[in-house]
Amino acid sequence: xxxLFKGAPPRAALMTLAVLLLTVLLTVAAGAPPFGALxxxxxxxxxxxxxFSHVLMVWIPxxxxxxxxxxxxxxxxxxxxxxxQVVAGAVGATAVLRLAGGGSPPGLWVALAFLAGAAGGAFWxxxxxxxxxxxxxxxxxxxxxxxxxxxxxxxWLIFGPWKRPGIASMSGTEPFEPDLWLPTLPxxxxxxxxxxxxxxxxxxxxxxxxxxxxxLALKAIGRNRTASFLHGxxxxxxxxxxxxxxxxxxxxxxxxxxxxVYHRLIPAISSNYGYLALLVVMLSGFKAGPxxxxxxxxxxxxxxxxxxxxxxxxxxxxxxxxxxxxxxxxLFVQAWTRRKKSAVKEGHGH
Amino acid sequence: xxxxxxxxxxxxGALRANDGITMDIREGTVHGILGENGAxxxxxxxxxxxxxxxxxxxxxxxxxxxxxxxxxxATSMGIGMLYQDPLDFPxxxxxxxxxxxxxxxxxxxxxxxxxxxxxxxxxxxxxxxLHAPVSALTVGERQQLEILRLLALGIExxxxxxxxxxxxxxxxxxxxxALKSLARQGTSILLVSHKLEDVMALCDRATVLxxxxxxxxxxxxxxxxxxxxxxxxSAPPPPSxxxxxxxxxxxxxxxVSASGGRAGLEGCxxxxxxxxxxxxxxxxxxxxxxxxxxxxxxxxxxSGRLSxxxxxxxxxxxxxxxxxxxxxxxxxxxxxxxxxGLTITEHFAIQGPKSLMVPWTLARxxxxxxxxxxxxxxxxxxxxxxxxxxxxxxxxxxxxxxxxRLLLLEQPTRGLDxxxxxxxxxxxxxxxxxxxxxxxxxxxxxxxxxxxERVLVFFDGRIVxxxxxxxxxxxALGTAVAGRTDTLTGGRAA
Numbered sequence: 033x034x035x036l037f038k039g040a041p042p043r044a045a046l047m048t049l050a051v052l053l054l055t056v057l058l059t060v061a062a063g064a065p066p067f068g069a070l071x072x073x074x075x076x077x078x079x080x081x082x083x084f085s086h087v088l089m090v091w092i093p094x095x096x097x098x099x100x101x102x103x104x105x106x107x108x109x110x111x112x113x114x115x116x117q118v119v120a121g122a123v124g125a126t127a128v129l130r131l132a133g134g135g136s137p138p139g140l141w142v143a144l145a146f147l148a149g150a151a152g153g154a155f156w157x158x159x160x161x162x163x164x165x166x167x168x169x170x171x172x173x174x175x176x177x178x179x180x181x182x183x184x185x186x187x188w189l190i191f192g193p194w195k196r197p198g199i200a201s202m203s204g205t206e207p208f209e210p211d212l213w214l215p216t217l218p219x220x221x222x223x224x225x226x227x228x229x230x231x232x233x234x235x236x237x238x239x240x241x242x243x244x245x246x247x248l249a250l251k252a253i254g255r256n257r258t259a260s261f262l263h264g265x266x267x268x269x270x271x272x273x274x275x276x277x278x279x280x281x282x283x284x285x286x287x288x289x290x291x292x293v294y295h296r297l298i299p300a301i302s303s304n305y306g307y308l309a310l311l312v313v314m315l316s317g318f319k320a321g322p323x324x325x326x327x328x329x330x331x332x333x334x335x336x337x338x339x340x341x342x343x344x345x346x347x348x349x350x351x352x353x354x355x356x357x358x359x360x361x362x363l364f365v366q367a368w369t370r371r372k373k374s375a376v377k378e379g380h381g382h
Numbered sequence: 383x384x385x386x387x388x389x390x391x392x393x394x395g396a397l398r399a400n401d402g403i404t405m406d407i408r409e410g411t412v413h414g415i416l417g418e419n420g421a422x423x424x425x426x427x428x429x430x431x432x433x434x435x436x437x438x439x440x441x442x443x444x445x446x447x448x449x450x451x452x453x454x455x456a457t458s459m460g461i462g463m464l465y466q467d468p469l470d471f472p473x474x475x476x477x478x479x480x481x482x483x484x485x486x487x488x489x490x491x492x493x494x495x496x497x498x499x500x501x502x503x504x505x506x507x508x509x510x511x512l513h514a515p516v517s518a519l520t521v522g523e524r525q526q527l528e529i530l531r532l533l534a535l536g537i538e539x540x541x542x543x544x545x546x547x548x549x550x551x552x553x554x555x556x557x558x559x560a561l562k563s564l565a566r567q568g569t570s571i572l573l574v575s576h577k578l579e580d581v582m583a584l585c586d587r588a589t590v591l592x593x594x595x596x597x598x599x600x601x602x603x604x605x606x607x608x609x610x611x612x613x614x615x616s617a618p619p620p621p622s623x624x625x626x627x628x629x630x631x632x633x634x635x636x637x638v639s640a641s642g643g644r645a646g647l648e649g650c651x652x653x654x655x656x657x658x659x660x661x662x663x664x665x666x667x668x669x670x671x672x673x674x675x676x677x678x679x680x681x682x683x684x685s686g687r688l689s690x691x692x693x694x695x696x697x698x699x700x701x702x703x704x705x706x707x708x709x710x711x712x713x714x715x716x717x718x719x720x721x722x723g724l725t726i727t728e729h730f731a732i733q734g735p736k737s738l739m740v741p742w743t744l745a746r747x748x749x750x751x752x753x754x755x756x757x758x759x760x761x762x763x764x765x766x767x768x769x770x771x772x773x774x775x776x777x778x779x780x781x782x783x784x785x786x787r788l789l790l791l792e793q794p795t796r797g798l799d800x801x802x803x804x805x806x807x808x809x810x811x812x813x814x815x816x817x818x819x820x821x822x823x824x825x826x827x828x829x830x831x832x833x834x835e836r837v838l839v840f841f842d843g844r845i846v847x848x849x850x851x852x853x854x855x856x857x858a859l860g861t862a863v864a865g866r867t868d869t870l871t872g873g874r875a876a
Contacts, residue, residue, distance in 0.1 A: 243739055243740060244738055244739055244740060245731075245736065245737060245738060245739065245740050246738075247740075248728060248731055248732060248740050249732065251723075251724065251728075252721045252724060252728070252732055255721045255722055255723045255724060256717075256718075256720070256721040256722060258712075258717070258718045259717075259718055259719055259720055259721045260721060260732070261700065262700070262710060262712065262718065262719065263721075263729070263732050263733060263781070264701060264704060264732070264733070265732065266701065
């Protein structure tokens with residue numbers, strides 16, 4: 033363990049340097065001034081308080097999804113379905129908020145919406161979990177399939193039962209009444225409720241994984257399913273639990289997108305934050321500790337790249353490229369050092 | 383093709399799997415390599431087929447020394463091996479399997495090769511549906527296909543590793559006829575087996591290995607007594623009968639059949655008692671492993687009934703068995719028994735009370751207690767993969783409930799040094815004297831005779847001999863293990 037940490041800082045520095053170099057090369061290839069692109073990425077994300085508040089609004093759902101994924105990764109489940117779980121959560125929350133009105137206080141409806149969102153995400157994840165435990169369907173395929181289904185359901189709702197009066201359009205459902213929107217700080221587009229939820233999720237995830245029997249059981253099953261079964265743990269039951277938790281957190285993220293960001297259900301409600309969160313967790317080495325920082329970095333890239341097309345006439349997908357390159361480089365370096373280490377071990381054996 | 387092996391050594395750490403083996407294989411003969419599990423047969427054949435390289439020693443083909451770089455090199459030199467589990471591609475068709483590795487050209491030549499496959503199959507009386515997936519074939523048919531494939535590759539030496547385990551008697555006859563006719567045409571056949579019967583029925587010459595060394599060589603006709611003595615060594619004095627002090631019936635298996643392993647399990651009826659130690663003998667994959675797992679509720683029986691303390695448990699799973707005091711300890715300690723990456727404390731915590739929070743202090747105390755009681759060389763914070771094999775076994779025992787009512791152990795002392803093994807047995811016999819029923823498999827007959835009060839010998843999925851250890855001898859057990867129960871045991875059975 034110690035050796036791993038000893039090697040980490042220079043490795044991380046080397047990797048960052050390599051990724052920056054690649055980014056520069058890419059921007060040159062795209063015909064844009066390379067350092068200009070980097071400068072705009074930085075200024076566009078942390079250049080002002082307003083911009084940083086945008087970053088935080090991306091950070092919130094990313095951190096929430098990443099928390100959920102920590103549970104599934106802990107037991108070696110690849111919950112690719114997190115994307116669909118965000119969508120299912122958004123649908124659940126929208127269903128509740130559409131009912132709102134009458135005499136009840138709006139705060140109660142919003143709280144209900146979060147519960148419904150968490151339940152929707154958990155339900156969607158449990159579908160994949162049941163397919164896995166009862167039908168022996170790999171969770172990657174089950175999740176991927178359900179992502180498409182969730183997307184289709186959303187489109188059907190937007191163009192069918194929940195369409196705007198008069199015109200159904202890609203712009204989504206009718207916006208909710210402003211008193212159902214998550215409140216923001218004066219002058220800044222930042223929701224304290226969202227921040228509290230995300231920070232709370234991070235802390236409780238860390239605590240559950242580290243302190244509770246559930247955390248220990250997930251870790252044990254992830255490391256050795258057979259031995260865990262022999263020691264009395266039920267892998268099927270914990271698979272469902274981990275999936276439901278992951279889906280619940282994703283559903284809360286979906287609710288935040290609905291109640292805090294778009295104030296309605298739109299076709300691209302998840303903004304791909306589920307997939308992005310997978311990258312965040314991988315880059316965190318599947319540990320809770322680095323998640324906040326890495327999610328923040330990814331959020332910065334996302335927000336910072338928004339203005340690239342306008343200012344430099346290069347596509348905003350540059351941020352996606354940088355994120356992807358980072359993760360690939362990390363996984364490569366990780367596999368490479370592991371192989372080198374095992375080669376050293378083998379060498380001692382002979 | 384003549385093959386000579388000179389002073390072959392293969393060492394795995396301190397273990398000498400082959401310890402200076404010298405032998406010659408003549409052209410056009412069927413040569414048997416006999417020996418019990420761990421005698422070094424498979425290692426020697428893996429060296430000859432290029433699968434592993436020897437630590438030292440020389441292989442000569444037609445008088446010229448060769449050093450194989452890998453199995454395909456050996457095949458190109460004319461040496462092919464049929465592995466115990468045929469190395470084929472179950473999801474591909476018969477023809478596709480046959481074609482694998484056959485042509486170096488771009489075109490597969492499907493028509494040409496399907497004709498040649500059918501022709502050679504007919505010669506030996508084999509029958510195939512070329513387009514059936516190999517997964518639908520029996521083990522015997524897969525062997526036949528593999529033999530034809532190896533022959534098509536032009537091999538002159540065919541090595542077969544335990545080819546008669548798991549195939550029907552009809553297939554065995556076909557196989558033996560094919561091997562004899564191949565030998566007549568000049569192919570050298572090497573038959574690796576622990577089955578005396580097979581070697582006596584088929585071979586022209588037999589070499590016996592024991593503990594990595596050649597203990598004897600004989601031409602047919604063979605003397606079974608001599609071969610058995612070479613295989614198992616000279617018999618130690620028979621064990622003295624312990625007081626039979628069995629208590630109540632703890633577990634009863636009635637006419638249980640199950641699948642798994644190579645031979646499965648066929649019609650086993652056994653009852654196990656309080657306080658008794660039962661050894662399960664047999665060559666690996668003869669059914670004793672399946673028996674243990676069925677008795678633990680880990681694999682469901684296909685038919686038959688199973689009860690614990692009078693309660694029917696036939697369709698229950700391992701966790702239900704655990705609640706009734708059954709504990710199963712697997713031999714693959716890091717693969718099945720322990721969880722790599724978790725510490726000793728974490729293992730105790732998993733066993734601990736089912737509460738929301740992990741009671742870490744309690745778990746650490748339990749770990750420290752287990753460490754000192756079972757003399758484990760480690761600390762509560764040591765990850766289990768950092769422990770030695772002996773200490774991992776000690777940990778598994780420490781993790782056991784204090785008074786297991788039925789303890790099922792898979793090769794409990796495999797890989798342990800002598801002192802650790804003796805220590806493990808001290809603990810187990812102490813448990814038995816307190817009333818636990820202990821059932822274990824072992825590949826060492828000596829271990830069974832020394833510690834068990836009763837022994838069940840498995841052969842091809844059946845119990846072929848059930849006797850008290852004091853009523854039998856190592857030779858009688860060895861003969862039963864090799865599948866011959868008719869001749870030697872009759873006189874001594876009680």
